[in-house]
Amino acid sequence: MNTPLIRFPAIAASVAGALLAFHSLAEQTGKPRRIVAADDSTHRLAIIAANGSIEWELPVTAIHDAWILPNGNILTQQGWQRVVEVNREKKVVWEYDSATANGNQGKRVEVHAFQRLANGTTMIVESGPARIIEVDRLGRIQHEVALKVDHPNAHSDTRLARKLPNGHYLVAHEADGYVREYDNRGKVVWDYEVPLFGQEKKGGHGPEAFGNSVFYATRLKNGNTLIGTGNGHSVLEVTPGKEIVWKVTQKDLPGITLAWVTRVERLPNGNTLIGNCHAGPENPQFIEVTRDKKVVWTFKDFQRFGNSTPVTFATE
DSSP, rough: OOOOHHHHHHHHHHHHHHHHHHSSEEEEEEEEEEEEEETTTTTTEEEEEEOOEEEEEEEOSOOOOOOEETTSSSEHHHHHHHTEEEEETEEEEEEEEETTTTTTTTSEEEEEEEEEESOOOOEEEETTEEEEEETTTTTEEEEEEOOOSSSSOOTTSSOOOSEEETTOEEEEEEEEEEEEEETSOOOEEEEEEOOOOOOOOOOOTTOOOOOOOOOOEEEEEOOOOOEEEEETEEEEEEOTTOOEEEOTTTTTSTHHHHHHHHEEEEETSOOOOEEESOOTTSOOOOEEEOTOOOEEEEEEEEETTTTOOOOOOEOO
8 A cells, every 4th residue: 555655756766767868968949950069168079959958078178170071970179279070989080189290399379260171281370380281190281371360369260261272261250350352372362351330349258348349151042141140139131342241130030139249140941040159048049040031940058058158159
């Protein structure tokens, strides 16, 4: 007769465990999607399934960039100098240390962007030395481009940068507040100064801050450039003639405040994905908006990630 009473605590514990597991999943609004996210405050890089569970994760330190390579490996960083390729068994299969390689020993250098190129070399953008290098599997430089830097700073010369299909490089210069496009010889062929829109700069990282510390730029198929303005709290789409034809500002999205806008992406359906860093736990870290600024999807997870999630991108 006492058996049911004995089992109740076990059942309750099981239910409680299930509820805890459920609540530990990320909050998503809209149609769930699979993403990659990394946070340097919780030291986690993870592939997150559409149901919110973690498929794969890796402990990380300082991080601003990451890729899933065609072979399934992850190209990421461990600290500001070391770029690593890690397989799904978490074994490092390739690495490059900008702190000591190719003339950098004794110099202050930080890496905030990198990219595996189609020919197998790896593009690495070095703040401090202010250069882009392309290195082979042995770490030998195959190509080098000097960068224009008006306000030299090894931490903020650059943020994300990408090599374009035409062989040029599109670079976000955080300290300068500029996006610059370089040809393969290092000549600036296009630039854009992120505007302050008549506001004064204000220090900090959260919604209260303001500036033009640009984080990311990507070239769209229509020839325009999509820009995540960092502490400008905005996304700008700019024509080659430097006209703003679309933007999302800090308070444009109902119920959401934008803070440090990081990586941005234009989807095939015309919507835009926005990385929202340092915005606090009341705001999502990742957002999808339509052309008319309707929010159709959000991602928020302040249990496994924190308030410093600069890496967010969608993946199949």
